[in-house]
Amino acid sequence: MKTMMTAAAALLAGTGMAAAQGELNIYNWGNYTSPEMIEKFTEETGIEVTITDFDSNDTALARIRQGGHGFDIVVPTHSYVQQWIEEGLLQPLDTEIVTDLGNIEPRWMEVDFDPGRQYTVPWQWGTTGVIVNTSLYDGDINTADIFLNPPEELAGKINVIPEMSDVMAMAVYAVGGDSPCTDDMEIWRQVRDELMEAKPSWLAMDYGTIDSYAAGDIGAGVYWNGASMRARMQNEDLAYGYPTTGYPVWMDNAAVLADAENTENAMTFINFILQPENAAMLSNFARYGNGITGSEEFMDAEMSEAPEIVIPEELAAAGKFSPACPQEIQDVRTQIWTELLQ
Helix, strand or coil: CHHHHHHHHHHHHHHCCCCCCEEEEEEEECCCCCHHHHHHHHHHHCEEEEEEEECCHHHHHHHHHHCCCCCCEECCEHHHHHHHHHCCCECCCCCCCCCCHHHECHHHHCCCCCCCCCCEEEEEEEEEEEEEECCCCCCCCCCCHHHHCCCCCCCCCEEECCCHHHHHHHHHHHCCCCCCCCCCHHHHHHHHHHHHHHHHHEEECCCCCHHHHHHCCCCEEEEEHHHHHHHHCCCCCEEEECCCCCEEEEEEEEEEECCCCCHHHHHHHHHHCCCHHHHHHHHHHHCCECCECCHHHHCCHHHHCCCCCCCCHHHHHHEEECCCCCHHHHHHHHHHHHHHHC
16 A cells, blocks of 8 residues: 555655645754745645755754754765665665656765765755855965965955865865865864964854855855855945865755654655756755756746856865764864864
8 A cells, every 4th residue: 555655656746736834843954945946846746835944064964963853854975875774764765766866967866974865865066165255355366375365355254064064175275185084184284273373264154144245244264155146146346256276165964864754745845846947946045056957948048147156167176075983083184173172
């Protein structure tokens, strides 16, 4: 009976008919989910969606480990996915409902953090660089010095996102390290010193700052490309830079939690975001790539030429996809990060 019901749900989802009633609870990065797409999903399925925000991978992981959270879907970054899987926090995709894995672009299908996409599907992908208000500073913005050795014009006006993996990666590259998982302790000493010396020049370490950049309340900082584009669309003085020493390339991924209370609804949603027109809604809202074949034809025209999306050819090689770090290196990073947050 369960197999028949599951197959029926998949069939109904594929035809756009109401596949299920009930609810779905998504735990995701803040201001990262298209309201239009959620509305469409509810109209087609009858499933009411509630979204709860988190501001970093570590926050999300800690919350789910505690249990009793009530969430069905989570959206971790690629470098954390293996940890989620190894700790038994995710359940395998139900391919009787998630029938459209073939829509994933080949380069995002065979990924080392989830080979063959057994647990996750792409949500969105992008880069982490620096954003600068050029009315305050007209120098080179393709440098990590924007936040590590701030120009005088920007001192006290800098925000650094509270995402350890991104900030650590950029700092490692800036001091000459070749990997954010390096086992060279001298590199980590330099990273720690650089960050601690720079922090007094920062204004804050906040997450949701698009409006603050647009209003001119923040002058520069470490930021993601899509959020930078959204801010720049409100304030043309803002520009996004790609540090020549190296910057992270990442992919966030949707997965169903092992203790989800609405598993079938969650699997239906996972298959829903694999449809090109629905993936495009995510991109048009948050301004990132999505990894779904055919979504480009549904995306806003400005996405194809935005400087935050189209990486300059001479800077493309500096972008690096961060691996998951061994536990002993993760412990070093966490120690530095904890000290930085104090």
